[in-house]
Amino acid sequence: MSRLESTINRLIAQKVLLDHAAALIDTREGPVFELGLGNGRTFDHLRQIFPQRDIFAFDRSIRAHAGCIPDAEHMVVGDMRDTLRLVHPRVPAKPVLIHADMGAGDPTADLATREWLSPLVAAWAADGGYVLSDRRLELPGFTEIERPAEAPVSPHILYQKVA
Ligand SMILES: C[S@@+](CC[C@H](N)C(=O)[O-])C[C@H]1O[C@@H](n2cnc3c(N)ncnc32)[C@H](O)[C@@H]1O
Structure with missing residues (x-):
């Protein structure tokens, strides 16, 4: 697979999985965390699919x-x-979705990120809430959600915190 093809797959998978998470969350209340604003692409999508949050x-x-x-x-x-x-002082409740989009593309840097990020994500996620990460995290007490069939192959993982 060329790098162009894997980039296209990654972006489509990201959108499909964010939309899937939005459907799973449905009417549950709570904010959303976007970890890695970058150039704002996925933030812009999140505010479209979560206009009230x-x-x-x-x-x-x-x-x-x-x-x-x-x-x-x-x-x-x-x-x-x-x-x-x-x-904490400015966040009204634990997030029902945490989107972690911070992959460096370097396996060692990604492992280092996993080490400090995982416990912070685990502590922040609401019970029953979801985490979509572009890299595997170490999240004991979370379960991996099956990907929708239309999500192309990508490194993304959708987790749910078991209540
Ligand atoms: C892949 S980009 C995010 C892309 C973005 N979601 C988008 O769709 O445009 C990753 C971002 O994570 C940020 N980032 C990575 N590690 C960070 C850290 N430790 N603290 C704060 N920001 C970090 C980088 O500055 C970068 O902007």
Whole structure:
């Protein structure tokens, strides 16, 4: 598979899995976390599929498309190793979906991220809530959700926190 084909697959899978998570969450209340605002592509999709929810976006700096930047209350700037520990005062409830889109493409860097990110994600996720990650995380007490048939092959994993 060429890199172009795997990039196309990854983006389609990301959209299919986010839409699937939105259907699974349905009417359950709670905010959404976007870990890795990047240029705002998936944030823009999240706000379309979750028009009524608070969406908190995290990144070390703001480099997103001008039209895809959350307001100051919902944009959390800084290293997530710090901000995920300290953001509690502005988050009204545990998130029903955490979208982690931080893969570096380097296996060692991804392992290092997994080590510090997993416990923070595990602690933040609401009971019964979902985590879509572009890389495997270490999440004891979570179950892996079967991918919809229309999701092409990609590294994404959809987890649910067992209540
Ligand atoms: C792949 S990009 C996100 C793409 C984005 N979701 C989109 O669709 O446009 C990953 C982002 O994660 C951010 N990131 C990675 N590690 C981080 C950390 N430790 N703290 C804060 N931001 C981090 C990077 O700055 C980068 O913008």
